[in-house]
Amino acid sequence: MPRWRKALFGRQRFPDNHVDQTFLSDLRTNVCLRHYRYWPVVCESSVVVQQLSAVCGFGVLWRLMLGGALGAETLFAHSLAMALVVYLLHQLLGPRDRGPQGATTRWMDLKSTGIFVAFTYGFSPVLKTLTESISTDTIYAMSVFMLLGYIVCFDYGADTVMVSSCLSVNMGLFSAVCLASRLPSVFHAFTTVCVALQLFALWPVFLKKLKACYPGLHLVVTVTVFVLVTVSLLWVSLGFALSFSILVFTIVFVCPHLLLTLQRRKDNIHGPWDEAEIKDDLSQFLG
Amino acid sequence: MITSTTKAQTHSEFMRKANLFVSFLIDVALGILLISWLYQKNRIGQLAGALVPFADYIAKELQNLLEWLMGAPAGLKMNKALDQVLGRFFLYHIHLWISYIHLMSPFIEMILWYAGLSACLGLTIALSIVSDIIALLTFHIYCFYVYGARLYCFKIYGLSSLWRLFRGKKWNVLRQRVDSCSYDLDQLFIGTLLFTILLFLLPTTALYYLVFTLLRLVVVIVQGLIHLFVDLINSLPFYALGLRLCRPYVLAVGVKFDVFQKVSDKPLHLLMQINPLTYGMIIQHYRLATYSCYPKDSWAALCKKLFIGELIYPWRHKTEKQD
Numbered sequence: 038m039p040r041w042r043k044a045l046f047g048r049q050r051f052p053d054n055h056v057d058q059t060f061l062s063d064l065r066t067n068v069c070l071r072h073y074r075y076w077p078v079v080c081e082s083s084v085v086v087q088q089l090s091a092v093c094g095f096g097v098l099w100r101l102m103l104g105g106a107l108g109a110e111t112l113f114a115h116s117l118a119m120a121l122v123v124y125l126l127h128q129l130l131g132p133r134d135r136g137p138q139g140a141t142t143r144w145m146d147l148k149s150t151g152i153f154v155a156f157t158y159g160f161s162p163v164l165k166t167l168t169e170s171i172s173t174d175t176i177y178a179m180s181v182f183m184l185l186g187y188i189v190c191f192d193y194g195a196d197t198v199m200v201s202s203c204l205s206v207n208m209g210l211f212s213a214v215c216l217a218s219r220l221p222s223v224f225h226a227f228t229t230v231c232v233a234l235q236l237f238a239l240w241p242v243f244l245k246k247l248k249a250c251y252p253g254l255h256l257v258v259t260v261t262v263f264v265l266v267t268v269s270l271l272w273v274s275l276g277f278a279l280s281f282s283i284l285v286f287t288i289v290f291v292c293p294h295l296l297l298t299l300q301r302r303k304d305n306i307h308g309p310w311d312e313a314e315i316k317d318d319l320s321q322f323l324g
Numbered sequence: 325m326i327t328s329t330t331k332a333q334t335h336s337e338f339m340r341k342a343n344l345f346v347s348f349l350i351d352v353a354l355g356i357l358l359i360s361w362l363y364q365k366n367r368i369g370q371l372a373g374a375l376v377p378f379a380d381y382i383a384k385e386l387q388n389l390l391e392w393l394m395g396a397p398a399g400l401k402m403n404k405a406l407d408q409v410l411g412r413f414f415l416y417h418i419h420l421w422i423s424y425i426h427l428m429s430p431f432i433e434m435i436l437w438y439a440g441l442s443a444c445l446g447l448t449i450a451l452s453i454v455s456d457i458i459a460l461l462t463f464h465i466y467c468f469y470v471y472g473a474r475l476y477c478f479k480i481y482g483l484s485s486l487w488r489l490f491r492g493k494k495w496n497v498l499r500q501r502v503d504s505c506s507y508d509l510d511q512l513f514i515g516t517l518l519f520t521i522l523l524f525l526l527p528t529t530a531l532y533y534l535v536f537t538l539l540r541l542v543v544v545i546v547q548g549l550i551h552l553f554v555d556l557i558n559s560l561p562f563y564a565l566g567l568r569l570c571r572p573y574v575l576a577v578g579v580k581f582d583v584f585q586k587v588s589d590k591p592l593h594l595l596m597q598i599n600p601l602t603y604g605m606i607i608q609h610y611r612l613a614t615y616s617c618y619p620k621d622s623w624a625a626l627c628k629k630l631f632i633g634e635l636i637y638p639w640r641h642k643t644e645k646q647d
Contacts, residue, residue, distance in 0.1 A: 167520070203490075203507060
């Protein structure tokens with residue numbers, strides 16, 4: 038009896054649907070398995086905590102402005118000072134990484150800042166009256182969904198379809214514009230949009246660079262920001278502060294644990310029945 | 325063609341000539357009837373006297389409509405500032421229009437008197453002039469429609485392109501498809517700001533656009549009916565229809581044989597009867613070609629144009645088709 042060979046266009050003494058004994062010998066399990074350790078995963082989750090904190094911090098600032106506890110001028114001055122400090126730190130962290138359009142200079146940054154401030158200031162009367170006639174519940178619902186979208190679509194470093202940094206920044210700004218119309222004055226609206234821009238667009242850029250240069254410092258900053266936001270949430274309401282802390286605790290400590298536990302049960306099989314994958318490196322076939 | 329001296333060679337040519345001639349005669353006869361009715365008992369003066377109050381009445385109604393739109397129409401929540409701006413703009417336009425009509429009012433009777441004379445050239449010409457007068461008198465509605473449509477079109481166009489920016493995409497002209505694109509932060513910022521503003525202002529613009537489009541459609545339908553009537557007079561083959569009515573055997577579609585007498589040993593007698601053309605076939609066959617108005621777009625294309633705010637023109641002439 039001749040042995041069965043795996044040849045599609047060879048005449049063999051086997052029926053077409055013959056399944057040979059050697060079929061399962063090619064079976065491989067868990068090819069792409071990555072071995073995680075607990076504490077590194079906990080540290081990595083700080084990226085998510087940062088975004089959550091940014092969103093919550095924005096909410097708190099907006100709430101304080103709405104209640105009148107925080108003046109728009111004060112907030113604007115402080116946020117401007119903070120932005121300057123963070124920008125200097127950003128410059129201190131080292132040479133800028135080169136973007137697709139070549140090196141950006143400080144002059145370009147100044148120009149961008151001018152554009153931001155001028156457009157926001159010019160449009161803020163429009164923004165103030167834009168959604169006045171729309172009911173407050175609709176505005177709140179829309180803002181919440183947009184902020185959720187901001188958190189979901191944010192580029193945490195994973196390479197999936199859902200991630201789109203453009204979309205996430207836009208959603209954050211959209212929610213800020215929605216919320217701006219509920220505040221009492223035009224300058225309040227201007228400040229809201231400015232703070233949103235700083236928190237949702239510029240702050241993550243700095244954090245990314247900080248994490249690349251000094252991961253330890255990034256952790257320290259994360260913890261500081263988390264504590265600050267929780268304390269300021271306490272100011273607004275105890276329930277919010279508690280739920281935020283529980284959420285962060287779950288994400289930082291429980292979720293990595295779940296990942297590690299569930300990964301032991303991972304049973305992923307690969308074999309000759311897989312669809313063909315095109316490898317990026319074709320040199321071995323071409324060379 | 326009627327005036328050419330050569331005799332008609334074929335049947336169809338003759339019929340065409342005769343049809344044209346008869347429809348021309350009917351046209352002129354109706355026109356003269358109209359004149360004889362119009363120029364009795366100072367009817368022109370009455371008409372002119374009624375026209376100005378009627379235009380005033382329409383302007384008044386438009387004003388009321390605008391004031392309704394400037395409030396909270398049908399409980400819709402519109403952007404107040406934009407609403408006020410648009411409303412005042414259109415109100416001022418109506419004011420201009422009313423002054424213009426009143427400036428014109430001393431001359432209207434004279435204009436109507438001379439325009440009425442054109443009816444002796446045929447009813448169709450008089451009707452066409454009526455259609456043009458309607459177009460002139462409703463010029464403000466047309467203006468409103470154009471302003472509304474342009475504004476709405478601009479909004480829709482801006483929103484569609486900013487929606488792509490919102491998702492981090494852009495329209496690739498070379499490949500005719502949507503590609504992803506990495507925008508700068510300031511581009512994103514300005515784009516989102518404009519997107520939000522346009523999005524929240526869209527309902528206000530869309531409402532104005534909707535109302536003025538409906539008004540415009542009413543005018544277009546009235547004009548279309550007049551054009552349809554003119555077209556009917558111009559294209560109906562009256563001579564052929566008259567022939568069919570009076571002498572049906574002249575226009576035959578075929579013959580029909582009946583057994584007339586069947587006696588053995590004698591030749592069979594058959595009765596031949598002529599099958600006349602039906603009226604529908606006559607109209608189909610002898611219809612005169614005119615510069616008829618026919619809808620330029622299908623209904624779906626029309627709806628799409630209305631949706632994206634493109635200007636609609638109700639008809640175009642056949643001669644334009646070659647362009």
